Amino acid sequence: MTDVLFIATKRPPLGLFTDSLVKFRDRGAKVYLAGTFNTTAVAEELTLAELDGVHQLPRNLNKRSSAMRRKAKKSPAGMRVWMQSQRDRWLRQQARTAHVLVALDPGAVYTVWRLAQYNTTAEAHFGLAPALRAVDRIAGGTVRSATLPPVAAVAQDVRRSISGLPAAVMRTATARPVMRSTVGARLWRSAVTVPGMPGTVRASASRYVAEGMEEAGRISGAAIALSAAASKIPDPA
Incomplete structure (x- = not known):
């Protein structure tokens, strides 16, 4: 049995989504949906699915600290979705056991990418068709692949967020499981060299990145990140 977890930040086209789910179930997959959109408003349609x-x-950060809410306002949409969802117990439990993690829209990509760092055996994909192919591959016992947007696309979302994130979130975002991933290490190494960032x-960001890389055993990567960031910081007058 293959478990597939879909993440959506807006209501998916329910007709197409429902029809596609038939194909997943025909392949013996169990399908789950977590959304930041108002699921109650379409409860009947989701039941029929x-x-x-x-x-x-x-759907918001109303139950979080005022500091977190202020920081979230400065963050791009993808990062805000993760900040809202990362403590959700149901999501974390389902993500830990899922075989395929699927972002149904661009706003869900960063959250799926982050969840995939904690479940390294799961395939992570963007869209229904790649997810269905993943189910077929898993059934056939073939090697995993991923069709999330390229590192640069995710990095752009993260780069814009660095200056607005509290220390606790930065430590989570640069933690050892993330830095053990080649994608995660490359993302953060490029993020600390983005032009226009205050010195x-x-x-501060490069320090968190270096600490995460060192904990993940990427000693040379930590040195490269610090050196690259230092080259972008002007000497004081």
Whole structure:
């Protein structure tokens, strides 16, 4: 049995989604949906889709600290979705056991990418067709692949967020599981060299990145990140 977890930040085209789910079930897959959109408003349609589980993710940060809410306002949409959802117990439990993680829209890509760093055996994909092919591959016992957007696309979302993130979030975003991933290490190494970042922010971000890389055993990567960031920080007058 293959478990597929779909993540959506807006209501998917329910007709197409329902028809596609038939193909997943025909292949013996169990299908789950977690969304930050208002799932209650389309509860009847989702019931007809015969999902094995539907979960409403937090739609805002109202229950979080005022500092977190202020920081979220400065972050791009993809990062805000992760900040809203990362503590959700149902999501984390389903993501840990899923075989395929699927972003149904661009806003869900960063969250799926982050979840995939904690479940390294799962395939991570963007869209229904790649996810269905993944189910076929898993059934055939072939090697995993991924069709999330390229590193540069995810990195652009993260780069814009660095200056607005509190220390606790930065430590989570640069933690050892993320840095063990080649994608994660490359993303953060490029993020600390983005043009236009204030020197103090660049220095702080590069420190977190280096610490995460060292904990992940990427000693040379930590040195490269610090050196690259330092080359972008002007000497004080």
